[in-house]
Amino acid sequence: MSRVVKKSAESPAATRIPAAERRELILQAATAVFAERGYAGATTDQVARAANISQPYVVRLFGTKETLFVEAMDRALGKLDESFRRVIAAYDAGALADQVALLDPALGSRRQDRLRQLMAVAYADLIEDRGILMMLMQSFVTGHEPVIGPRARDGFLALYRLIRDEAGLDADAARDFLAQGMLMNTLISLRLPEVYDEEPTATELLECTLRTKLPLVLNASRAHRRVG
Amino acid sequence: MSRVVKKSAESPAATRIPAAERRELILQAATAVFAERGYAGATTDQVARAANISQPYVVRLFGTKETLFVEAMDRALGKLDESFRRVIAAYDAGALADQVALLDPALGSRRQDRLRQLMAVAYADLIEDRGILMMLMQSFVTGHEPVIGPRARDGFLALYRLIRDEAGLDADAARDFLAQGMLMNTLISLRLPEVYDEEPTATELLECTLRTKLPLVLNASRAHRRVG
DNA sequence: GTCTATAGGAAGATAGAC
DNA sequence: GTCTATCTTCCTATAGAC
Numbered sequence: 195m196s197r198v199v200k201k202s203a204e205s206p207a208a209t210r211i212p213a214a215e216r217r218e219l220i221l222q223a224a225t226a227v228f229a230e231r232g233y234a235g236a237t238t239d240q241v242a243r244a245a246n247i248s249q250p251y252v253v254r255l256f257g258t259k260e261t262l263f264v265e266a267m268d269r270a271l272g273k274l275d276e277s278f279r280r281v282i283a284a285y286d287a288g289a290l291a292d293q294v295a296l297l298d299p300a301l302g303s304r305r306q307d308r309l310r311q312l313m314a315v316a317y318a319d320l321i322e323d324r325g326i327l328m329m330l331m332q333s334f335v336t337g338h339e340p341v342i343g344p345r346a347r348d349g350f351l352a353l354y355r356l357i358r359d360e361a362g363l364d365a366d367a368a369r370d371f372l373a374q375g376m377l378m379n380t381l382i383s384l385r386l387p388e389v390y391d392e393e394p395t396a397t398e399l400l401e402c403t404l405r406t407k408l409p410l411v412l413n414a415s416r417a418h419r420r421v422g
Numbered sequence: 423m424s425r426v427v428k429k430s431a432e433s434p435a436a437t438r439i440p441a442a443e444r445r446e447l448i449l450q451a452a453t454a455v456f457a458e459r460g461y462a463g464a465t466t467d468q469v470a471r472a473a474n475i476s477q478p479y480v481v482r483l484f485g486t487k488e489t490l491f492v493e494a495m496d497r498a499l500g501k502l503d504e505s506f507r508r509v510i511a512a513y514d515a516g517a518l519a520d521q522v523a524l525l526d527p528a529l530g531s532r533r534q535d536r537l538r539q540l541m542a543v544a545y546a547d548l549i550e551d552r553g554i555l556m557m558l559m560q561s562f563v564t565g566h567e568p569v570i571g572p573r574a575r576d577g578f579l580a581l582y583r584l585i586r587d588e589a590g591l592d593a594d595a596a597r598d599f600l601a602q603g604m605l606m607n608t609l610i611s612l613r614l615p616e617v618y619d620e621e622p623t624a625t626e627l628l629e630c631t632l633r634t635k636l637p638l639v640l641n642a643s644r645a646h647r648r649v650g
Numbered sequence: 651g652t653c654t655a656t657a658g659g660a661a662g663a664t665a666g667a668c
Numbered sequence: 669g670t671c672t673a674t675c676t677t678c679c680t681a682t683a684g685a686c
Contacts, residue, residue: 210669230566234463237661248671253663255669328563335556335563337613338458347612351623365630369605370598372627376608377601384575385565395579399600402593438651465679476653481681483651 213255220245220252222325224266229328230422233263233336263336264345270329271349275356277316282360285309309361310371317375318407324382324414331379377403387415441483448473448480450553452494457556461491461564491564492573498557499577503584505544510588513537537589538599545603546635552610552642559607605631615643 211219223244227236238259242249256262284290285308297311320326334350337343358368381387381403386396390412404411439447451472455464466487470477484490512518513536525539548554562578565571586596609615609631614624618640632639 208670213669216669232460232462232563234460238663239661249661250663250665250672251670257663259662331563334608335460335559335611337611343613347614347617347621347624350608350612350614351621351627354627355623365626369627369630370601373598373601373605376604377597380562380578380604383563383565384578385571386575386578389575393575393579395583396575398593399579399582399597402597436652441651444651466681467679477679478654478681478683479652485681487680 216247217255220247220255220262221266221269224262225270225325225329228263228266228332229325232332233259233339233342238262260339260341263333264342266329267333267342267346267349270326270333271353273326274317274320274330274353277320278313278353278356279360281312281316282309285312306362306364306367310363310367313357313361314371314374315407318378318404318410321378321382321404321407321411322414324411324418327379328383331383374403382411385415387411388419390415444475445483448475448483448490449494449497452490453498453553453557456491456494456560457553460560461487461567461570466490488567488569491561492570494557495561495570495574495577498554498561499581501554502545502548502558502581505548506541506581506584507588509540509544510537513540534590534592534595538591538595541585541589542599542602543635546606546632546638549606549610549632549635549639550642552639552646555607556611559611602631610639613643615639616647618643 220241224236224241227241227244230236231240238252239249241262242252245252252262253259256265281290285294285305290312293312293315294308297308301307301311333342333346337346354368354372357363357371358365363371381400386393386400389396390400391397400411401408448469452464452469455468455472458464459468466480467477469490470480473480480490481487484493509518513522513533518540521540521543522536525536529535529539561570561574565574582596582600585591585599586593591599609628614621614628617624618628619625628639629636
């Protein structure tokens with residue numbers, strides 16, 4: 195646990211890497227660590243180790259742990275935003291005919307009905323990188339922090355506006371869409387996929403919530419356990 | 423910020439109180455503090471101050487911070503469980519005729535449809551003590567902690583079984599019910615009620631999600647800011 | 651039942667070498 | 669661009685008095 199451990203082989207890489215690239219590597223590591231343990235629970239040293247560099251270097255590049263968290267959060271929000279926008283643009287360009295054909299007709303056929311379903315799929319696809327969704331979840335429960343809180347609120351509201359204004363969901367549909375997303379986030383954050391085989395109740399709830407995306411999630415969960 | 427502050431008037435009460443009662447007071451304080459800052463972000467000293475006693479005494483009574491968190495979590499889960507069971511029992515005893523009369527007929531009239539709506543109201547009522555719901559949320563994102571995580575999973579699954587088996591909701595209805603709950607938790611944890619007046623988007627989303635319960639929530643939020 | 655004092659151990663950040 | 673060493677602060681938990 196101490197910072198002074200392992201003089202072993204693959205420790206601090208010391209490979210010189212351009213700052214921009216290094217920053218992205220650290221942000222990936224930070225996303226995983228913050229996702230797992232939250233802002234207060236994570237240490238800059240854990241991030242450093244995950245990125246295979248020294249703790250002071252992390253601080254050097256980002257200034258403070260707070261800034262690091264904010265940047266990781268923005269990155270996660272950005273990925274989600276980007277993912278939704280891509281779906282919307284592709285749909286409006288008529289590029290998703292084959293996927294549209296697979297949608298449940300009972301759920302409606304207006305543009306907003308189609309987009310609702312397509313975005314739900316896109317959201318669930320993001321679960322593959324379980325860090326993103328858990329990072330968001332951790333951001334949402336850090337509302338009390340003076341600099342993180344306001345940015346988390348802004349990011350969340352921006353997502354809401356995106357699905358309401360760009361995708362055109364009416365208020366109730368947008369709310370339900372968000373609600374399903376928050377449930378998925380919760381199940382992932384609770385690590386329910388990790389007890390999928392042992393807890394019949396977990397099995398049922400996961401299957402009912404994630405449907406066709408369940409194998410994706412279970413794989414991600416198992417991959418995580420092999421590493422973690 | 424330091425622990426050594428204020429020798430002022432209303433400091434450590436030193437009033438002798440029976441242990442059982444003191445424990446409950448501390449659990450209330452702990453719920454508020456953990457709800458606000460999470461397991462890792464909260465300190466036993468903050469809990470102590472909220473309970474007007476010394477930090478070592480908190481530890482003395484609960485052993486470890488971890489145990490304190492677990493007990494606060496169990497208490498919050500228990501309150502929710504109790505609240506739902508009370509609704510179910512009252513409904514089955516025919517004691518809720520007047521409330522049932524107010525329900526939206528479009529949402530169905532089977533027992534499970536009624537209970538779904540009545541429990542939603544009960545859930546939203548719990549928001550009045552905003553600590554409970556935020557405490558639950560914080561518990562759900564602490565899934566990685568070796569002793570807290572498993573208990574949080576069990577608690578969540580027990581709630582799911584309650585609404586499915588006792589209230590009789592089918593799997594999809596139970597999922598949607600949970601999803602709405604998780605959205606409410608998220609909005610509260612994000613402190614969206616605190617920007618209700620400033621952010622039009624927040625206003626819309628809160629109104630759409632909380633409906634008639636919104637005044638309750640706004641009051642709780644304002645009361646909290648006066649104290650906090 | 652409750653406190654003061656404090657040991658012991660992180661963790662974030664800085665200084666400065668290579 | 670990256671590291672080692674370290675300062676400082678803060679926090680959990682213990683000891684022991686009243």
